[in-house]
Amino acid sequence: MALPKKTRFHRIVRELRTVMEETQLGPEYLIGSALAVWCKHSFPALPQSGLRTIAVLKHDPAVCAFVDFVKEEELLEATYWFSSAYAQLSGEERRKQLAMFFTPPSLTKRLLDDLSQSGVHFATRSFCDPACGGAAFLTPIAIRMRDALLRRGASAAQILEHVECHLLGFDKDPVLCELSKHFLLIALYDEVVAAGQCPTFQVYEADSLLEADHLLGSLDVVVCNPPFRKMPATEVEVYFDAFSDVIEAQPNLYSLFIALCVKLLAPGGVCALVTPTSFMSGQYFSKLRTYLIAQTTILSIGMVSSRLGVFIDVEQETALTLARREEVGHEQKADAEVSVVSRDGNYVDVGRCVLPNSGAAWPIPRIESDVALLKKASSSEATLAHYGYMARIGAFVWNRDTRTTYASAKSAERARGRTAVPLLWSSDIAQDGTLRFTGAPKANKEHCFVNMGTKDHPSVVRRPSVVLQRVTSNEQPRRLVAAAIPKQLIDTYGGFVGENHTVILEQTAPDPALAPAQLAELLGTPTVDRYFRCISGATNVSIFELGQLRLPDPSRLKRYLEQGYDMASAARKALGER
Numbered sequence: 001m002a003l004p005k006k007t008r009f010h011r012i013v014r015e016l017r018t019v020m021e022e023t024q025l026g027p028e029y030l031i032g033s034a035l036a037v038w039c040k041h042s043f044p045a046l047p048q049s050g051l052r053t054i055a056v057l058k059h060d061p062a063v064c065a066f067v068d069f070v071k072e073e074e075l076l077e078a079t080y081w082f083s084s085a086y087a088q089l090s091g092e093e094r095r096k097q098l099a100m101f102f103t104p105p106s107l108t109k110r111l112l113d114d115l116s117q118s119g120v121h122f123a124t125r126s127f128c129d130p131a132c133g134g135a136a137f138l139t140p141i142a143i144r145m146r147d148a149l150l151r152r153g154a155s156a157a158q159i160l161e162h163v164e165c166h167l168l169g170f171d172k173d174p175v176l177c178e179l180s181k182h183f184l185l186i187a188l189y190d191e192v193v194a195a196g197q198c199p200t201f202q203v204y205e206a207d208s209l210l211e212a213d214h215l216l217g218s219l220d221v222v223v224c225n226p227p228f229r230k231m232p233a234t235e236v237e238v239y240f241d242a243f244s245d246v247i248e249a250q251p252n253l254y255s256l257f258i259a260l261c262v263k264l265l266a267p268g269g270v271c272a273l274v275t276p277t278s279f280m281s282g283q284y285f286s287k288l289r290t291y292l293i294a295q296t297t298i299l300s301i302g303m304v305s306s307r308l309g310v311f312i313d314v315e316q317e318t319a320l321t322l323a324r325r326e327e328v329g330h331e332q333k334a335d336a337e338v339s340v341v342s343r344d345g346n347y348v349d350v351g352r353c354v355l356p357n358s359g360a361a362w363p364i365p366r367i368e369s370d371v372a373l374l375k376k377a378s379s380s381e382a383t384l385a386h387y388g389y390m391a392r393i394g395a396f397v398w399n400r401d402t403r404t405t406y407a408s409a410k411s412a413e414r415a416r417g418r419t420a421v422p423l424l425w426s427s428d429i430a431q432d433g434t435l436r437f438t439g440a441p442k443a444n445k446e447h448c449f450v451n452m453g454t455k456d457h458p459s460v461v462r463r464p465s466v467v468l469q470r471v472t473s474n475e476q477p478r479r480l481v482a483a484a485i486p487k488q489l490i491d492t493y494g495g496f497v498g499e500n501h502t503v504i505l506e507q508t509a510p511d512p513a514l515a516p517a518q519l520a521e522l523l524g525t526p527t528v529d530r531y532f533r534c535i536s537g538a539t540n541v542s543i544f545e546l547g548q549l550r551l552p553d554p555s556r557l558k559r560y561l562e563q564g565y566d567m568a569s570a571a572r573k574a575l576g577e578r
Helices: 005-023 027-042 055-059 062-073 075-089 092-097 107-118 138-151 156-166 174-187 189-195 233-243 253-264 283-295 369-378 488-494 516-523 528-535 545-549 554-562 568-574
Strands: 127-129 167-172 203-204 217-222 266-277 296-304 318-325 335-341 346-354 388-391 420-424 447-452 466-471 481-483 504-507
Touching: 005 027, 005 062, 005 075, 027 062, 027 174, 055 062, 062 075, 075 107, 075 174, 092 447, 107 138, 107 296, 107 318, 107 388, 127 138, 138 156, 138 167, 138 174, 138 266, 156 167, 156 189, 167 174, 167 335, 174 203, 203 568, 217 253, 233 253, 253 266, 283 296, 283 335, 346 369, 346 516, 369 420, 369 528, 388 545, 420 488, 447 466, 466 516, 481 528, 504 516, 516 528, 516 568, 528 545, 545 568
Parallel strands: 127 167, 127 217, 167 203, 217 266, 296 335
Antiparallel strands: 266 318, 296 318, 335 346, 388 504, 420 447, 466 481, 466 504
């Protein structure tokens, strides 16, 4: 049986990495040599690329195996694996610093098809990718330009000249820039041979966030899979003046690229983006959401249904977004067409959704039935605050806090003044809504008591509460995994402390709408969990998003509970769902 493609790829990369270690050569030599071998066999009329080559590497078994691997693929798949191999060989630190994670061709095709359906003509428009990587967008755009021009009767020379003038890319990595230029030559190989000339493509080694000012407000179409990672304060300072309208607290780099894509567009121009979904809900993307609503009309949002396998070595939800730049002062269109997209590019329309322009999270349906749920839930004003609870993050950071911890209740008795209190971890919260804390030593070696010095410490929670897992995983059936804190625990120890990977819902009202056990049960219902997924674009459960969670009206919910409905049915009926 043939190995899965990704498995074969990773095996080949391991062999190439071994060659790097043995020869002490950088990844650019292996990729340059592999590209030279591929082109000699498949595109012999092309000139040598700008990448370095080593003669001995052209005959290395690992390099030849990689070339054989890409030769089996269609062109866009082959270039994807080439770029991904370079990223893998560059090492984890550099790969993360430059966020070298490339768009699979199936999603590229889906997004470019969406551009066509929105009225973009590839034969007439100018296109730019400000973070072009390995030409994941530039190459298929060039192919679509060529095909559209061929239908109009253009000659090979005219096609090459058009692509030279109407396609533009930037990237900070010089190897990726050279790969992009050569991939464009490969894509237009027949035209290069027929015209007898080798075009010079506009692919520049540059930081487009700082070096594309001359293009602001001038482009027809901008496409981008922007680099994504948190930015340190020193880096934020470099870009603050140019992007103060979207920078908030510790921003993610991709938020600046989204803003750049909009700024580059002429009025009426369209940007097409492949990004994480976190910009739709995260607290520190509020200014970006407000900016997008003010500056663009969001045409469509495609939610990629498979979080695993979209980008190599990345686990996250992904969105395909189209937005049109509008004149200043346009009447904002605060809704968008939403679809669910599979990794192979197929999609199902699920309806339109309203996008608040206040900086609040955008509630985006994940499945068709979510549309009706969002409409019902949006009519409810009830939040956790209305139920009598306030959210806070667990205060104990295990790898930084120097306070004394204890493996068990017995060992905690040694604490001077008996000031040790239970330390609750995410692992203490079971999927069935129970708290697994016993005070006995834990198999995973997590200590279960901490000495805060005094039980009056502000980090000690002394009121009835619900505790949630702050970080969830794809394998978990629910995003909101909650358990009530037993009254006996607080009575016995005088309070508890949450580890930093927990969220604590602390009772603030003397007579809350629901007791902690009932609130934990409500949060675990399919209705509430589905709504939270619609306003949460990451696996983290954030206080910002919990604050915007719309819950059933408490009086209606309690009325259904009193009539004998279980919590799941009562929540559904209280929100008006069938």
